[in-house]
Amino acid sequence: MREPIGLYIHIPFCTAKCGYCDFNSYAGHEHMIPEYGDVLLREASLWRAAARGRRIDPVFFGGGTPSLNPPEEMRKILEGLRATFDVAPDAEVALEANPGSITTEYLRALRDAGFNRISIGVQSFDDEELVALDRIHSGDDAREAFAAAREAGFDNVNLDLIYGLPEQPLEAWKRNLEEALRLGPEHLSMYALTIEDGTALARDVARGRVTPPDPDAQADHYEWTCERMAGAGREHYEISNWARPGHRCRHNLVYWQNREYLGLGAGAHSYFDGVRFSNVLLPNRYVELVGESLAEGGERRSMRHVVAGETVTPETAMADTMILGLRLLDGVSLAAFRARHGRAVDDVYGAVLDEFVANGIIERTATHVRLTPRGLLLSNEVFARLLPEPVV
Ligand code: SF4
Numbered sequence: 001m002r003e004p005i006g007l008y009i010h011i012p013f014c015t016a017k018c019g020y021c022d023f024n025s026y027a028g029h030e031h032m033i034p035e036y037g038d039v040l041l042r043e044a045s046l047w048r049a050a051a052r053g054r055r056i057d058p059v060f061f062g063g064g065t066p067s068l069n070p071p072e073e074m075r076k077i078l079e080g081l082r083a084t085f086d087v088a089p090d091a092e093v094a095l096e097a098n099p100g101s102i103t104t105e106y107l108r109a110l111r112d113a114g115f116n117r118i119s120i121g122v123q124s125f126d127d128e129e130l131v132a133l134d135r136i137h138s139g140d141d142a143r144e145a146f147a148a149a150r151e152a153g154f155d156n157v158n159l160d161l162i163y164g165l166p167e168q169p170l171e172a173w174k175r176n177l178e179e180a181l182r183l184g185p186e187h188l189s190m191y192a193l194t195i196e197d198g199t200a201l202a203r204d205v206a207r208g209r210v211t212p213p214d215p216d217a218q219a220d221h222y223e224w225t226c227e228r229m230a231g232a233g234r235e236h237y238e239i240s241n242w243a244r245p246g247h248r249c250r251h252n253l254v255y256w257q258n259r260e261y262l263g264l265g266a267g268a269h270s271y272f273d274g275v276r277f278s279n280v281l282l283p284n285r286y287v288e289l290v291g292e293s294l295a296e297g298g299e300r301r302s303m304r305h306v307v308a309g310e311t312v313t314p315e316t317a318m319a320d321t322m323i324l325g326l327r328l329l330d331g332v333s334l335a336a337f338r339a340r341h342g343r344a345v346d347d348v349y350g351a352v353l354d355e356f357v358a359n360g361i362i363e364r365t366a367t368h369v370r371l372t373p374r375g376l377l378l379s380n381e382v383f384a385r386l387l388p389e390p391v392v
C-alpha cells in the first residue's frame with residue numbers, strides 16, 4: 001500500500017485580522033461559514049476518485065480560526081470527509097483554535113466528533129504583548145483555553161508562542177515560556193516574529209511607528225529556548241518545534257518529510273501526484289469556482305478553483321527533500337534520499353555540504369546530514385544555497 005496522504009482543511013475566517021498576519025484569513029465573513037462547509041465537501045468529492053486507494057492520515061483544520069465554526073459544522077465537515085475518503089481510524093485529527101473562541105462544552109463536542117489534537121494560538125501570556133500583536137484575547141483567555149482543552153479530554157495539545165517581539169526583553173520571553181511549561185502541553189511551536197510584506201505591522205515598521213524586531217535579540221531568545229526546552233526534557237525535533245516523546249505533530253511532519261497532501265478550501269496548497277498546486281484565495285471566489293468545477297464535470301484538468309500549479313521536476317523534488325528535511329533535527333536520511341530520488345545526497349549536494357560542514361553549520365553522521373546547533377540559527381542561508389538553479 002502506498003504511504004498515507006495528509007489532508008489539510010483551510011477555514012479562512014477570523015474575528016479580526018492580527019497586525020502581523022499574512023495568512024489567507026478574513027474578518028467579517030462569518031456569515032459564510034455554513035455554505036463554506038458545504039462547498040468544502042463538494043471540493044472533497046472532486047478528489048474522491050484520485051485519492052482512491054490512499055489512506056488519509058493526518059487531517060488538520062487550519063486557518064484562519066477553525067474554532068469559529070460551530071461544533072455541528074465541524075462534525076458535519078469531518079463526517080463528510082470520512083464518508084468521502086479512507087481516513088485512517090486512528091488518524092490524527094487536529095484543529096487550530098484561538099483563546100476566547102473555545103469553551104469546555106465546545107471542545108467536548110469536538111472530541112465527540114473525533115478530533116484528538118488541538119493547537120491553541122496563545123502567542124503570549126502578557127496582555128500588553130497581545131495588544132501589540134493585535135490579538136483579541138488576553139493571557140487569562142489563553143490559560144482558560146488550555147484548561148478547557150484538558151477538561152474536554154484533549155491529551156494532545158500544542159501551544160503556539162511568538163518570541164522576539166519589538167523591544168521584548170529576554171526576561172519577558174522567559175516568563176512566557178515558563179508559563180507555558182507550567183501548563184505542561186504535549187507540544188510547543190515557537191516562532192520568531194517576522195515582518196511579512198503587506199501586513200499592518202510591516203506598514204507600522206515602515207512608518208517608524210514600531211521598532212523592527214532585533215535579529216540578535218531573537219537569536220538570544222532562540223538559544224535560551226533551546227537550552228530551557230532541553231532542560232525540560234522536550235524533544236527538539238524541528239527548528240521551531242518541541243514535543244514530549246510520541247507527540248510530534250503528524251500534520252507538519254507530512255510537509256517536512258516532503259510527503260503528499262491534499263489541501264481543501266480557499267487558498268489551500270496541495271502536493272499530490274507529483275504536482276504542487278493551490279486554490280483561489282478569496283472565499284467568495286472559491287465558493288463560485290468550486291461550483292464551476294463541478295459543473296464542468298469535476299475532471300482534474302478543468303478544476304476552476306485550482307489557480308496555480310507546477311509539476312515538480314526531479315531537481316526541485318530533491319531540493320524540497322533537502323530543504324524541508326533539514327528543518328528536522330534528525331536531518332535528511334541518506335538511504336531514504338537515495339531510495340526516493342535514485343541519487344546519493346553527496347552526488348547532488350556534496351560540494352555545498354562540504355562548505356557548510358567546514359563552517360560548522362552542517363554535520364554528517366553515518367546515516368544522515370543535519371544542521372548543527374549553529375546551523376539552526378543560519379538555516380535560511382543553507383536553504384537558499386540548496387535551491388535549484390533558476391531556468392533562464
Ligand atoms: S487569528 Fe491567526 S489567522 Fe487569524 S488573523 Fe490572527 S494570526 Fe492570522
